[in-house]
Amino acid sequence: MEDGVRREPSVVTALWAHFPEAVEEVTNFRGQLAIRVRNEDIAAVCRYLRDEPEWRFAMLSDLCGVDMIRLREFPRFDVVYQLYSIEHNRRLRLKAGVDEFGSVASVTPIWPGANWPERETYDMFGIIFDGHPDLRRILLPEDWHEFPLRKDVPQEGDRHEADRWLSKQGIPIRLTE
Secondary structure, eight states, X not given: OTTSOOOOOHHHHHHHHHOXXXXXXXXXXXXXXXXXXXXXXXXXXXXXXXXXXXXXXXXXXXXXXXXXXXXXXXXXXXXXXXXXXXXTTEEEEEEEEEOTTOEEEXXXXXXXXXXHHHHHHHXXXXXXXXXXXXXXXXXXOTTOOOOTXXXXXXXXXXXXXXXXXXXXXXXXXXXXX
């Protein structure tokens, strides 16, 4: 900002040029760039960032969900994508908002390593990933009825209900003794 004009990182400029409606917000906190992308554009933006020679974000290093219920009303969730360009030694964080009963496109076709992180995010938050090849629970049993990292799920839970479930599974443990 030598002349008083704020200059956006070139990746932001490139995204605005290729996807003029997709970029909703840009933040740079302590040198960590985060770009909020419109939900319906996340797959196209990710594919562009992976394939464009200037960026080559060939590695999805992490994908997770965040329940924003106490911070904003809509959209309830964020899906956060941590990207890394091995070729250019760059990191980038993308975020896409997802409504409580909405969905977001799977990035598993772009980065096959997104398979399990998307399943974990579904399992913990109930976020649906459209086009995922095998979207099912990965940490909890298939018949589990809650998504435990949602902020509105009670921390303690119903111990009697847990006892019934454990008994049904043939596990000789009681939590209510």
